[in-house]
Amino acid sequence: MPEKTFIVRIKRQQRPDESVHWEEYELRYRPYMNVIICLRDIAEHPFTRDGKESSPVTYDANCLEEICGACAMLVNGQPRQACTALVDELEKPIRLEPLTKFPLVRDLQVDRSSMFENLKRTKCWIPIDGTYDIGPGPRMSPETQEVGYTLSQCISCGNCLEICPKVNENSHFVGAAIVSQVRLFNMHPTGKMHAGPRLDALMGPGGIEDCDNAQNCVKVCPKGIPLTESLAAVNGQVLRHAVKSFVFGK
Amino acid sequence: MKHQPKIIIVGGGLAGLMATIRVAESGVPVELFSIVPVKRSHSVCAQGGINAAKNLKGEGDSTWKHFDDTIYGGDFLANQSLVKAMCEAAPAIIDLLDRMGVMFNRTPEGLLDFRRFGGTLFHRTAFAGATTGQQLLYALDEQVRRFESEDKVKKFEGWTFLSAVLDDEGICRGICAMNLKTMEIRTFPCDAAIFCTGGVGAIFGRSTNSVVCTGSAQSALFQQGAYYANGEFIQVHPTAIPGEDKCRLMSESARGEGGRVWVPKAPQDPRRGKDIPENERFYFLEEWYPKYGNLVPRDVATRAIHKVVYEMKMGLVGEPAVYLDVSHIPREVLERKLEGILEIYEKFVGVDPHVEPMKVFPAMHYTMGGLWVDNENQATNIPGVYAAGECEYQYHGANRLGANSLVSCIFGGGIAGPAAVRYARSLARGCEATSPAVYERERVRQQDISDALLNQHTGTENPLTIWRQLGDVMTENVTVIRYNAKLQATLVKIDELADRFTRINLQDRTQWANQTLNFVRELGNMIVLAKVITMGALARNETRGAHYKPEFPNRDDANFLKTTIARYNGGDIQLAYEPVDTSLLPLRERKYTASA
Secondary structure (H helix, E strand, O other), X not given: OOOOEEEEEEEEOOOOOOOOEEEEEEEEOOOOOEHHHHHHHHHHOOEOOOOOEOOOOXXXXXXXXXXXXXXXXXXXXXXXXXXXXXXXXXXXXEEEEOOOOOOEEEOOEEXXXXXXXXXXXXXXXXXXXXXXXXXXXXXXXXXXXXXXXXXXXXXXXXXXXXXXXXEOOOOEOOOHHHHHHHHHHHHOOOHHHHXXXXXXXXXXOOOHHHXXXXXXXXXXXXXXXXXXXHHHHHHHHHHHHHHHHHHHOO | OOOOOOEEEEOOOHHHHHHHHHHHHOXXXXXXXXXXXXXHOHHHHOOOOEEOOOOOOOOOOOHHHHHHHHHHHOOOOOOHHHHHHHHHHHHHHHHHHHHOOOOOOEOOOOOEOEEEOOOOOOEEEEOOOOOHHHHHHHHHHHHHHHHHHOOOEEEEEOEEEEEEEEOOOOOEEEEEEEEOOOOOEEEEEOOEEEEOOOOOHHHHOOOOOOOOOXXXXXXXXXXXXXXXXXXXXXXXXXXXXXXXXXXXXXXOHHHHOOOEEEEEOOOOOOOOHHHOOHHHEEOHHHHHOOOOHHHOOHHHHHXXXXXXXXXXXXXXXXXXXXXXXXXXXXXXXXXXXXXXXXXXXXXXXXXXXXXXXXEEEEEEEEEOOEEOOOOOOOEOOXXXXXXXXXXXXXXXXXXXXXXXXXXXXXXXXXXXXXXXXXXXXXXXXOHXXXXXXXXXXXXXXXXXXXXXXXXOOOOOEOHHHHHHHHHHHHHHHOOOOOXXXXXXXXXXXXXXXXXXXXXXXXXXXXXXXXXXXHHHHHHHHHHHHHHHHHHHHHHOOOOEOOEOEOOEOOOOHHHHOEEEEEEEEOOEEEEEEEEOOOOOOOOOOOOOOOOX
């Protein structure tokens, strides 16, 4: 019986300022293969389908169990994590491309540091007094914890930005992931004492007003975070905050 | 005026971030280096929880009992004083994390909930669903981001550590690192460097570890003179989903919440697991270890699974695996407490574990051994070099208990930070007084290594092939069961791989985001550390914790109640030993059966 094989097409680009080309690889099929295994197969035998010598593909990956957020890319046009993209479930030939809303580094690797910068800008943390032993944290109902836990599972993969029509050349919407983190910190018993500055950061250009309510984000979130609920909740907070700031001054 | 100390921290997992926070809090600037954005560090993979004897369930738990369980679970190989201090600090560590906003599971009263874990009879493990490591890492990441916004921390993400800069007296005066995008090699001066570079899973090819867990940094330091302790103690987790790219962990918390491990009583029973009636199932852990049942320590559970599969030939039909079953647990409990890991199983295997038992098998998971550190300050033997977290050896002896790793990371990082600051402040002359020639010498040495790899055009060996073969031989011979003849054969194989490594073909000679160059440099370091691990295992003729030799089936305190210390001497690896501090708890036989 001949070996079962399948085709993977990859968009290659050696540097941000170099030209783009596609390469095609024929790989040996095994059960439970994912896109990461495909990329490793290529690294071990870097020859294209027509026998031309190529090079290992550059891509980000770390945990390989969809919790670190590193390996997001376009798989058959969809933003998703490469580790959970199982070959069995994908239409062939499999097409791999880098995310398009972030600066390209090389091949399938992009620079998503803007997401972390925005977490900084929106002050997504609990401002504790220090690491000294000063007793337990605030009590919290199991219901609040459940909502908070759901929100705090965001892995900063960037899929929700990739799919968002309002993240583009002309608009720099911070994206659903960041807004959802603001919701998380604004609901925490300590975090809510400092909600104002986070909401300030979401007013104006790139802020919550830029959301067009396309609702694509929630469909591509690998963690099932209710992003549209977060957008609505934070939108309400920002409106109330704006009115308050207007009436009472800052 | 005394100079302002400068601290570098390498690694941004739990230990590295905790060290960063403590240093920044003391007003000393930190430069934090990480291969990946720190939020993507391997700590996110920790699932089950974090131990602290808060005794919130009226069971009479205490920090002393936590200490006793930890030492006993580690088969008395851990030095006792710092372990005791860690267990005493654990409740306050939980409080701190709680204040940082970790979404720990709660009781109806709004207090922290605790679950059971392996190697203890108490509910001692605080948890956030089944993604506790992720939640803890994020909390620390957020605190560090706050310091970053105040310019107290400067991050260098996308840099990999290559070596320490040591002056003529062997004192650490900085680090040498490579930018993974531009491939630039640069030195960074500092007065003290703290290494929190995690595990060594990649040495075993497929493990539960992340891609970055290569042990490369530890190995580089070892080759510069740092001692490496107890390398032979490798934890193989009993329950993981086998995979070609990695083995995905199925947390011990599945058993902590009532999950049961079993095989069909009839070998090669062709029925689906869920169709096999209760009385035709062999719950071997519960039968063999009635007191702890499914929650025996990991080394014990792993060996039991090996016995069932390989000696008794009672593994599941068609594959070496056993069942881990949570399908009898009410769905709402699973959703609240275990959903994170059940999703992983469903995504990768395509079977719903809420209704069908999961197929699992042991996988390399953790290294108890690591860089040698002192008994007080997390200081290595190189002046100015500190270590914390999985990359050092201090807290877990011969076997780590589940949910103790997160607490040891945070405790160790919390010690290393202030200790490094004290050391830096005590220096008569800081790194600014070090000759630029010292830095240039190290930079050139490292640049030469990269250049040699990039300029070698006659190589024939593929890096991934060498890596796979290293992983295969290490997994087969240096994990669950160890025979001296096979360990010797492994050393021969490692030497062969080291030789072939000199003829490696990079296949990518560009100077931009060249991941192959970085991987090959890591691989060279992995080969050295593989040898340390195997030599330690060969020399230790006893069975202790995770180190199991059928030829020497008992613990031998007379000859081996001692810490293995590996030293690198001009290409040669030498083993020496150091006594273990057993001043607090007297030795006793370790057994988890009913009579213990």
